[in-house]
Amino acid sequence: MKNTFLAILLVSVIGLFAFQSEPEKRTNKNKEIEWLSITEAYKLNQKEPRKIFVDVYTNWCGWCKKMDKETFTDPEVVDIVNEKFYAVKLNAENRDLIIMNGDTTTQQMIARSMGVTGYPTIVYIKEDFQTIQPVPGYQNAKKFKDTLEKILAWK
Structure with missing residues (x-):
């Protein structure tokens, strides 16, 4: 016993x-990317400026889901993004109202104003919230890391 x-x-x-x-x-x-809304990134950027990358997607986009599963889970990508960028998920078909910096808009309107015409598209934004460049299409982890490094060097 x-x-x-x-x-x-x-x-x-x-x-x-x-x-x-x-x-x-x-x-x-x-490890996971610390995803933010566009308003959260805007507020954080006011306190601590960083470049921002916006993953513009739709719920039905297969290539968007592939990037979520393969590219955005790569440990090196996660480290670079979390240390050097504010990462935003933006649903290009979402019409819910957002108030940002006193203006009322939607995720859909923001995607259009950034020149997004296909999905996925990654839009890079400078610290002053000016668009650097939209990059359409699927990117594997290696290509995405290379692009992130180029964007970080952008003045």
Whole structure:
């Protein structure tokens, strides 16, 4: 009886330690891009200016989903984006009203004003909130990292 109790106690303690250390491992392996709304990025940019990249997508876009799954989960991409950019997801078909800097607009209107005509399109924006360039089409992680580095060098 005493041995059974000790065995159960030992298994319980080991299980407790296993569950405590597992989330830390998961966090380190599965880094994610810290996505913001356009208004959140605008507000943060007022306090700490950074370049912004806007992922303009639609819910039905297969290539958008492929970028989400493959490009935006690449650990090197995640590190560069989270350290050097504000990352924004913008649904080009969303018509919900947004108030930004005193103006009322929609995600759809913002996408159009950036010259987006296809999906996915990544729009790069300078620290002063002026558009650098929209880049249409799917980009794998390597190509996307190269583009991010070029944008960071942009003055």
